Amino acid sequence: MIKVGIIGATGYTGVELLRLLAPRSDVEITVVTSRELAGVAVHSRFPNLRGHVDLQFCAPNSELLQACDVVFYATPHAVAMNTVAELLSKGIKVIDLSADFRIQDIPLWEQWYKTKHVCPELVAGAVYGLPEVNREKIKSAQLIAVPGCYPTAIQLGFLPLLENSLIETDRLIADAKSGVSGAGRKAVEDFLLCEATESIKAYGLSGHRHHPEICERLNTYSDYEVQLTFIPHLVPMIRGILATLYAPVKLGVEVSLDQLQAVYEQRYADEPFVDVLPQGEVPATRNVKGSNKCQIAVAYSEDTNTIVVLSAEDNLVKGAAGQAIQNMNIMFGLDETTGLQNIALLP
């Protein structure tokens, strides 16, 4: 029985962790913290958990947390870094769904998150929790930085092209579309139904915090420096990210659609949660709603000699809570798919 603690479980990644972990017989959720909601029943904030989760939120409490085998941080950025060291020192595994340990370049992190990092020495030891790349490292990791939602969809999309040196890396484009849950459960005017529904817009044109994360990671897969234009968009739906990726074919390389299809199918042949669609089919976020799958399709635009990749995931599952649990499964030597085999809700 794995004893699990969740810190800051009052948002959408929190409820997803609980939805996915509560039914498991090999996991015991022992503590769910929230400063504001201490003493409140978890299911009174998340009525879908009535009858499934019987805990109350409690204030962060070292003793209770230190009795856990693993602690998930579902907190905003710059929270986890303050208390992770203590947990690690007690031998507790930590899976951080926030941004605190995602970027190795500390000054870059500090610039984007506008905060001094309080434990830069832990960052180097943190493992970036993208199992499709770091499975071996995750097995023995003590501290996991769960990738961001956009970074997951975009990396899984570009990965085969970079590993096979098929593209020019200095002018990649990621046109990404996200549902509103990516903004979290915060009372912000922009995300009111009346503001966000029946409309689409781009945002973050002056820079999005996932950009440095994506670039740092893509560079680790590439022999040449990666330059990326990343334009996120807000789509009037709850869940889902679709990343439409554009990459120019490398000078001197010739590609065909059949070959690209084979490259993707081979790369992900053994990946339980990356589903390369048959040629001619396209992913839709509804196909993965509530599931831990990332659906990918590849196309080739002959006119401009550009490869187009479509990568769809549920931002709260493969883009957050599901991927975090996938990491947990690997860390504890379990079948990686344990508790993550639920089928997407369609329609």
Add this chain to the structure above:
Amino acid sequence: MIKVGIIGATGYTGVELLRLLAPRSDVEITVVTSRELAGVAVHSRFPNLRGHVDLQFCAPNSELLQACDVVFYATPHAVAMNTVAELLSKGIKVIDLSADFRIQDIPLWEQWYKTKHVCPELVAGAVYGLPEVNREKIKSAQLIAVPGCYPTAIQLGFLPLLENSLIETDRLIADAKSGVSGAGRKAVEDFLLCEATESIKAYGLSGHRHHPEICERLNTYSDYEVQLTFIPHLVPMIRGILATLYAPVKLGVEVSLDQLQAVYEQRYADEPFVDVLPQGEVPATRNVKGSNKCQIAVAYSEDTNTIVVLSAEDNLVKGAAGQAIQNMNIMFGLDETTGLQNIALLP
């Protein structure tokens, strides 16, 4: 291992049956029929099933179906009645999600469904599959008529009031609101996104087929004849039914909110899928999205001496496929909740 066949699984109840049955280790889906899609992979119609269901649709085939232990009909009305007898005669259990065996009054059925019933003799033996009422009969049933989506929400809402003779029965009102999936996966103009989203309307004012079903059933719980005004509404969302029920307090009876709350809590104390909310909380369809739960709250309007009941369910789960499987579990002597414990997807 229970061998399951599904007839007509190309619509939304079909995909829900598959979503809920495919992960089970005690069930084997052996045949999924569709005349139009024979030879097509099931997951090409329902991409959420990729990697979970590996079957192809096949044309209805007596031999294959007769090798099943149980057959679900997810067909339009007036289909099941043509072939059910043959299956029953071979000892195969039948769970019909259509309307063919829901109404005992054959002339009434024929009037509403505008068809001659071809096997009226089977109707009397069919068990109405509302476990909260008919659990014992379901155990030994060969043929189950799964209740309609509206009838489930409305019966579960009125039931405690009728059983306890708390209300005048001659002027009940059910103001019901349904998501668009209740209309099925049919290419009908009215249910296009551009027609149905960002709007609400009533429909079926001249009569809805669920009305005679509801009244026939409510009468079985009541000592006095039930008369009901039933107004269904179309709500711009995929899933969910909310029934708002109004009942005048019986002449000479006095009620209080506390007492009503107790009546509901007691009635459903042992029901795994009926969740009576604490006083002061209200159901929302999002709380049960994808789950087999029906959430109920009761209120009392002193000014008009009227009891108000709110009853929310996922029309495709407790209102259709989930309830059908709940019946199957009972029929096969399994724990009634097997495979139905999944938590609602929120948000």
Add this chain to the structure above:
Amino acid sequence: MIKVGIIGATGYTGVELLRLLAPRSDVEITVVTSRELAGVAVHSRFPNLRGHVDLQFCAPNSELLQACDVVFYATPHAVAMNTVAELLSKGIKVIDLSADFRIQDIPLWEQWYKTKHVCPELVAGAVYGLPEVNREKIKSAQLIAVPGCYPTAIQLGFLPLLENSLIETDRLIADAKSGVSGAGRKAVEDFLLCEATESIKAYGLSGHRHHPEICERLNTYSDYEVQLTFIPHLVPMIRGILATLYAPVKLGVEVSLDQLQAVYEQRYADEPFVDVLPQGEVPATRNVKGSNKCQIAVAYSEDTNTIVVLSAEDNLVKGAAGQAIQNMNIMFGLDETTGLQNIALLP
């Protein structure tokens, strides 16, 4: 040229007033106030107004307001009552879209709005701005209390039945469904897209502030005391209210659908903004989206001897800003429909 001021125009009724007034050649919007946004261009808050409204918000300013012919209050409740007297004393007409002058019974108002009313003496002189009832009084009014959104739809629906003494008045039911814009443009968690979309729920079961307003008004149309159960619901859409009204036929009265249809058609024959639909058609909120129309249909449920009325409006137009302008037109002796003839946006 009518000089118009708008106080507190940062919400949805504010932008609707501007959308409807800006194109008019007989109206000059001279001042738009907002404490928080003073100095900010109006179109930077409402980008749909770019090129149409060139003003900046300014802090409330008596001098500027006193140069107006009419001032609209688009403020939360308990704001207008503090400054209306001063404007009236200068001969400026006031149209209050908030609740401050809607209820004649001051203690009742104070109980529901949990505030001491600072100018009860003005309430008696305020005219309730429902033109279909009070057109004559509006002509000479100095202070208009614009009806609430629910009260408009519900009153227009019940009015012909009460005026013609066709119903028992002691147990009326109004099951009302509203889009989310009724909650205003406030950063409140419950109205986030991820909280409010893809779901329906009832709210305000312990009492809604529009209930006493509705009852006070309905009583003025009825010889017998009105008792009403009013259950509002939140629907996942931006705009629109649909009120489904249930009324028992009066003892000793016989009604037919044809007769009811005639009663409604006659009552509203000369009303430019109440559209009684032909028998058999039903209103949908999409039919009136952005327009000042209220669509009404009447039906009769023989089984329960109950009359069912459907009343649909755009809560921000006929339920707020449009009706306010309709009042203004009447007060200034203009054609009542001036500037309000725009056609609903469909789809």
Add this chain to the structure above:
Amino acid sequence: MIKVGIIGATGYTGVELLRLLAPRSDVEITVVTSRELAGVAVHSRFPNLRGHVDLQFCAPNSELLQACDVVFYATPHAVAMNTVAELLSKGIKVIDLSADFRIQDIPLWEQWYKTKHVCPELVAGAVYGLPEVNREKIKSAQLIAVPGCYPTAIQLGFLPLLENSLIETDRLIADAKSGVSGAGRKAVEDFLLCEATESIKAYGLSGHRHHPEICERLNTYSDYEVQLTFIPHLVPMIRGILATLYAPVKLGVEVSLDQLQAVYEQRYADEPFVDVLPQGEVPATRNVKGSNKCQIAVAYSEDTNTIVVLSAEDNLVKGAAGQAIQNMNIMFGLDETTGLQNIALLP
């Protein structure tokens, strides 16, 4: 008084033409044709037009149409080409909202529309109705080919860059997102609410009919051959197109954001319906919902030396009916903005 006929007005462009034309005092809608709905009141199909349009649909009728001054075709492709010649021969102006006269390269048109063109001789004389480019030609045109919805947003976005030779033209990217109304009012399963809402997907990867139209037009603004990757996406909303355009800066050219902003502002300074947003603001489709505006913003991604343009319109207005009427206004020597000044509906 301009006498107007509309052919095939049963879809969404049809109702938009009627919504925009009906209120005009200088226009008389004399005939609205539909083979299937002949004899039916127009407002029974479009209930938003009740009280505004009193016509019935009639079968196509040469006599009635020939009494018009101008005829709009709101038909599917390959319909207009059969009857346009006859109308033109009688001196009637024709504005075709379909694709029949948009592409000058007849074999290319025939290849994409899989039909033999029956009047290729008329194509050369047709004027492509993009006023921002062809205003002079439109003044004297007899036959207008109204641009497609995607082509309008994309051309207006790329135009200033091509005219000023700021970009490499051989690898342009248009990542376009459209609301579902772009698919028309056809009963097609893919566009059911339950299929299209709460999801985003790309489509037309193997080629979209607007691609050749866009390329042919962009080439007329460019000294170098244009190659374009065009990926359309389906967004879960009714109205709106957002095109996100990516163009590499031309070799040897240096650009800055200020300069780009100036280029766009100058290009569209006199355009009533193209609104270049202030630096730092981004368009959203909600800002133009129901209006004839196209909102544009330009950004520059230094890392990849790529210009990013955002272009938003209402696909049914500036992308169809509004633009058609803008053309009519120009053809008849009216103020171009007549009847098109309505403000977007927000929220």
